[in-house]
Amino acid sequence: MTDQQYEVRVDGRLSERAQQAFGGYEDVRIVPAPAETVLYVAVTDEAHLQGILALLANLHLQVVSMKRIPELPR
Known part of the structure; x- marks a missing residue:
């Protein structure tokens, strides 16, 4: 897994x-949004993605959705 972009709400x-x-x-x-926060993440490998998800869990943040996107917004 290299250079994959995700939108995490x-x-x-x-x-x-x-x-x-x-x-x-x-x-x-x-990026703050009404009633939620959006995180745009460039992920280099599976361990990187798991690290971000673990951090979200440690912060007691509830992931509403996560999807792969073709590129990060500017």
Whole structure:
């Protein structure tokens, strides 16, 4: 798995703490949306994807949807 892009939607808005937790991921873009938060993620391999999902779980964020997208929005 290389260079795959995902759109991950989580329930609610990310707290400042949760946003800071993603600070180590320069390939994650966080976009607030009504009633949820959208994360755009460029994933390099399966371990990278699992790491992001584990971080979401550790932050107690509920994933509403996750889908692969052809490219990250600008």
